[in-house]
Amino acid sequence: MYSFDFARPTSVADAVAALGQEDAQALSGGQTLIPTLKQRLASPSVLVSLSAIADLKGVSAEGGTLSIGAGTTHATVAAEAGAYPALAELAGQIGDPAVRNRGTIGGSIANNDPSACYPAAALGSGATIVTNSREIAADDYFQGMFTTALEEGEIITAVRFPIPEKAAYIKFQQPASRFALVGVYVSKGAGGVRVAVTGASNDGVFRWSEAEAALAGDFSAGAVEGLAAPSGADMISDLHGSGDYRAHLVKVLTKRAVAKANG
Amino acid sequence: MKTTLTVNGEAHEVTHDPRRSLLDTLRDDLRLTGTKKGCDHGQCGACTVLLNGERVNSCLCLTAMHDGDEVTTIEGIGSPERLSALQKAFVEKDGYQCGFCTPGQIMSATAMLREISEGAPSYVSDDLEVPKLTDTEMAERMSGNLCRCSAYPLIREAIAMASEVSQ
Ligand SMILES: Cc1cc2nc3c(=O)[nH]c(=O)nc-3n(C[C@H](O)[C@H](O)[C@H](O)COP(=O)(O)OP(=O)(O)OC[C@H]3O[C@@H](n4cnc5c(N)ncnc54)[C@H](O)[C@@H]3O)c2cc1C
Ligand code: FES
Ligand code: FES
Numbered sequence: 001m002y003s004f005d006f007a008r009p010t011s012v013a014d015a016v017a018a019l020g021q022e023d024a025q026a027l028s029g030g031q032t033l034i035p036t037l038k039q040r041l042a043s044p045s046v047l048v049s050l051s052a053i054a055d056l057k058g059v060s061a062e063g064g065t066l067s068i069g070a071g072t073t074h075a076t077v078a079a080e081a082g083a084y085p086a087l088a089e090l091a092g093q094i095g096d097p098a099v100r101n102r103g104t105i106g107g108s109i110a111n112n113d114p115s116a117c118y119p120a121a122a123l124g125s126g127a128t129i130v131t132n133s134r135e136i137a138a139d140d141y142f143q144g145m146f147t148t149a150l151e152e153g154e155i156i157t158a159v160r161f162p163i164p165e166k167a168a169y170i171k172f173q174q175p176a177s178r179f180a181l182v183g184v185y186v187s188k189g190a191g192g193v194r195v196a197v198t199g200a201s202n203d204g205v206f207r208w209s210e211a212e213a214a215l216a217g218d219f220s221a222g223a224v225e226g227l228a229a230p231s232g233a234d235m236i237s238d239l240h241g242s243g244d245y246r247a248h249l250v251k252v253l254t255k256r257a258v259a260k261a262n263g
Numbered sequence: 264m265k266t267t268l269t270v271n272g273e274a275h276e277v278t279h280d281p282r283r284s285l286l287d288t289l290r291d292d293l294r295l296t297g298t299k300k301g302c303d304h305g306q307c308g309a310c311t312v313l314l315n316g317e318r319v320n321s322c323l324c325l326t327a328m329h330d331g332d333e334v335t336t337i338e339g340i341g342s343p344e345r346l347s348a349l350q351k352a353f354v355e356k357d358g359y360q361c362g363f364c365t366p367g368q369i370m371s372a373t374a375m376l377r378e379i380s381e382g383a384p385s386y387v388s389d390d391l392e393v394p395k396l397t398d399t400e401m402a403e404r405m406s407g408n409l410c411r412c413s414a415y416p417l418i419r420e421a422i423a424m425a426s427e428v429s430q
Contacts, residue, residue, distance in 0.1 A: 001282045003280070003281070003282065005281060006264065006281035006325070006327045008330070027325075027328070030323055030324065030325065030328070034284075034305075034322075034323045034325065035304045035305060038303065047281070049325075049327070049328050079383065089386060092385065092386050095407070096408075097371070097374070097375070097404060097406075097407055098305075098318050098319050098320045098371070099305060099323075099407065101314075101317045101318060101319050102323060102324070177306075
């Protein structure tokens with residue numbers, strides 16, 4: 001690691017102030033950032049740990065909305081997000097138990113790894129990303145691989161999910177890390193049908209609009225059957241699978257996710 | 264900088280660089296070398312300790328984040344004269360070959376048996392109310408702890424044995 005200073009504020013306001021310093025960076029669970037620092041792929045001047053800010057932690061459900069503090073761990077979401085079972089199930093399948101005891105939803109959404117699970121849930125549910133200064137709709141928030149609408153020094157404080165009538169996430173997992181080789185999140189609720197895909201595109205999480213249109217009239221696996229899989233030309237190609245293979249998985253997993261959502 | 268930790272019931276104040284991982288603090292500053300460094304990147308589980316009772320990879324914790332926290336390492340759950348039920352079962356069942364992953368396996372299993380006893384389901388649980396300690400359930404719940412020697416079947420037998428003892 002390159003050297004850095006360390007701050008551990010206890011309020012959002014103090015964290016935002018500390019992040020105002022040049023090249024400061026937020027640290028949440030550290031499950032992504034600490035390995036990145038060890039590989040010398042990041043060189044913050046000061047790390048601002050969010051772990052001592054009580055206001056960033058907790059899960060609450062009210063009037064059809066589930067709010068999760070940015071500093072809430074995957075293990076806590078798995079255990080406490082019973083009001084939105086598809087989301088709780090997704091959280092319980094991230095990495096392994098030790099990773100889930102440290103990694104947080106805010107860190108995952110801020111990082112926007114193209115193979116991460118939470119971005120699919122946020123986009124696939126039409127969630128709202130709440131920061132210290134504004135609220136951002138998931139549709140505007142995710143802007144490509146590792147790229148988001150967050151400004152320099154802005155921190156996520158919470159993620160708000162409208163609880164849909166039906167939802168499911170299916171992940172074809174990379175067996176070692178459990179990241180999504182491809183993951184599909186479908187939901188049907190007041191805002192219509194959403195199909196969000198992670199792990200596949202070089203542009204990060206995206207909505208498969210053809211499938212959404214087909215499912216809007218007929219929310220069944222059969223409605224997806226007749227569609228052509230999205231093009232594999234721009235999809236991630238690596239030792240785990242080619243772009244065409246991932247494109248194929250998008251369609252297969254969408255059908256399975258719809259069937260699962262229908263119970 | 265300075266951080267105060269309670270490790271295996273004993274308070275320690277350590278002076279360290281902000282870059283220090285909890286794993287390096289335990290091994291190099293406190294000389295508790297039972298906790299192992301396999302990958303140093305959160306992939307193998309050799310460095311598993313209990314942090315405020317929950318299992319974590321100590322290589323992915325910065326000591327600076329844990330002022331005031333409680334840590335339990337393999338040295339804190341038993342001694343050669345007084346082995347914990349899991350430690351005894353690993354010896355009895357030969358739940359290892361080289362032994363490098365063993366402290367992490369035992370710490371992780373210690374937390375896992377508690378999680379099951381509290382009724383926490385995993386995504387492979389058939390019964391969400393009362394999860395059972397099947398092989399599938401154990402494999403899933405121990406998925407963060409790799410064993411390069413592939414002693415997995417005996418590790419599971421040891422965990423099953425220890426869980427019977429504790430019931
Ligand atoms: C072995 C292993 C397996 C994994 N498997 C999976 C998996 O199956 N699926 C999956 O989705 N993920 C997986 N992960 C990643 C894991 O979920 C991480 O916890 C997550 O990506 C980052 O969360 P964190 O809290 O650890 O963030 P950190 O590592 O602390 O931070 C990540 C980034 O987010 C920024 N940040 C953190 N919090 C905020 C905030 N509140 N506001 C603004 N910026 C912030 C940081 O500055 C940093 O750039 C895995 C990780 C490991 C080590
Ligand atoms: S050394 Fe920490 S997980 Fe491998
Ligand atoms: S016993 Fe050798 S790594 Fe597990």
